[in-house]
Amino acid sequence: MMNIMTSSNLTVAIAVPLEAELVESIRAADPAVTVLYEPELLPPERFPADHAGDPAFRRSEAQEDRYWEMLRSADVLYGFPNENAAGLAAIAASGKVQWIQAMAAGAGGAVKAANLSAAELQRLTVTSSAGVHALPLAEFALMGVLNGFKRTAELAANQSARHWPEVRTPVRLVSGSNLVVTGLGEIGVETARLARTMGMNVSGTKRRVTPIDGVDRVTDTAGLPGLLAAADAVVNTLPGTPYTEKLFNADVFAAMKPGTVFVNVGRGSVVDEDALLEALDNGQVSYACLDVFAVEPLPVTSPLWAHPNVLVSPHSSALSSAENRLIAGRFIENLGRLRAGAPLLHVVDPVHFY
Known part of the structure; x- marks a missing residue:
C-alpha cells in the first residue's frame, strides 16, 4: 500500500x-x-x-x-x-x-x-x-456464567409452569471460582478483567504464550486440558480457523470437571455441537450459553433449541x-x-x- x-x-x-x-x-x-x-x-x-x-x-x-x-x-x-x-x-x-x-x-x-x-x-x-466488540461480548459472556451458576434456566422454567419447588436448590458462588478463557485476545482479556472484578480466578490460552496481568496461568492449546480440570466455567472467544475447527470435541469436554458452565462468543465452528450435547446430557456441562453456531441461522431441527440447559442467542451479543x-x-x-x-x-x- x-x-x-x-x-x-x-x-x-x-x-x-x-x-x-x-x-x-x-x-x-x-x-x-x-x-x-x-x-x-x-x-x-x-x-x-x-x-x-x-x-x-x-x-x-x-x-x-x-x-x-x-x-x-x-x-x-x-x-x-x-x-x-x-x-x-x-x-x-x-x-x-x-x-x-x-x-x-x-x-x-x-x-x-x-x-x-x-x-x-x-x-x-x-x-x-x-x-x-470486546466489552459487549465480555458482558454477555459473564451473563452466561452467572446464568449457569445461578440456575436461571430452572427459575424461568419454574416460573413458566407456576411451580414453587418444595425443596430449594442452592446456587454456586462466582467469587472464588475458576474461569478458563480460550483465546486471550482483546475479547478474552476484557472477559478476564470483568471476571476478576467478581472475584474469579482466571486462566486461559493464547497462540503465542505471554504473561497477562491478572491472568494466573497462560498456556497454548496443548495445555488446555490441564486448565479445564480445575475450571468451573469456560468462555470461548476463539475465531474460526482451520486450527480451531471443533477444538471443543468429546475429549476436551471429557477433560472438564462435571458441572462446568460453557459459554461461546467466539465462532460456532470451534465447537463440535454433537459432543456438546452429549456433555450436556451426561452432566459434564451443566449449562451452555451460545451466541454462535456451526450453521447460522441455527437450523430449526437442532436439539440445542429445546435443550433445558442451553441459552440460544442469535449471534447478537456484540451489538x-x-x-x-x-x-x-x-x-x-x-x-x-x-x-x-x-x-x-x-x-x-x-x-x-x-
Whole structure:
C-alpha cells in the first residue's frame, strides 16, 4: 500500500449503511481525503449497526452500476461491498482498492470465503473491528456464567409452569471460582478483567504464550486440558480457523470437571455441537450459553433449541448502540496511520484468516 499512503488524492468509499454524522466525522478527520457516500445506494439500517441493511432493499440497474462505479474508483473501502464475501471477491478482482475496513471482529471468515488469489491477498489489506466488540461480548459472556451458576434456566422454567419447588436448590458462588478463557485476545482479556472484578480466578490460552496481568496461568492449546480440570466455567472467544475447527470435541469436554458452565462468543465452528450435547446430557456441562453456531441461522431441527440447559442467542451479543461510532473511530485512527505510513491495527492474517 506504499503508493497510497502519501497520496494527496486518496479516495474512500462508504460501502455499507452509516449515519451521515459519522460519514462527516470521517471527512473531517482528513480534509485531503475524498469520501464518497451515496446513501440512496445503500440499504437502510433496521437497527443500530445493521451493516447489511434491510434485505428487501433493491437497487435499480442504474443504481447498481453507480454503486460499483463508486467502489471501483476508491483506494479504500469502509465495509465489504454488499457486506458479504461475494462483494469482497468482486472488488478484489477490480484491482484498485488496497484497504478495506471490515465491520466484523471475525472478518477472517469472510476473507477466507471470498477465495481470493495469493496475489489479491498480498495486495489487499483487510482490517477487522476486533476490540470494538470486546466489552459487549465480555458482558454477555459473564451473563452466561452467572446464568449457569445461578440456575436461571430452572427459575424461568419454574416460573413458566407456576411451580414453587418444595425443596430449594442452592446456587454456586462466582467469587472464588475458576474461569478458563480460550483465546486471550482483546475479547478474552476484557472477559478476564470483568471476571476478576467478581472475584474469579482466571486462566486461559493464547497462540503465542505471554504473561497477562491478572491472568494466573497462560498456556497454548496443548495445555488446555490441564486448565479445564480445575475450571468451573469456560468462555470461548476463539475465531474460526482451520486450527480451531471443533477444538471443543468429546475429549476436551471429557477433560472438564462435571458441572462446568460453557459459554461461546467466539465462532460456532470451534465447537463440535454433537459432543456438546452429549456433555450436556451426561452432566459434564451443566449449562451452555451460545451466541454462535456451526450453521447460522441455527437450523430449526437442532436439539440445542429445546435443550433445558442451553441459552440460544442469535449471534447478537456484540451489538450495541455505540457500535457504528466505535468502528468509525477505529477507521479514522487507521486512516491517520495509513497517511503517516504506520502499520494498520487489526490486520486480518491472510494465512490463518483471523
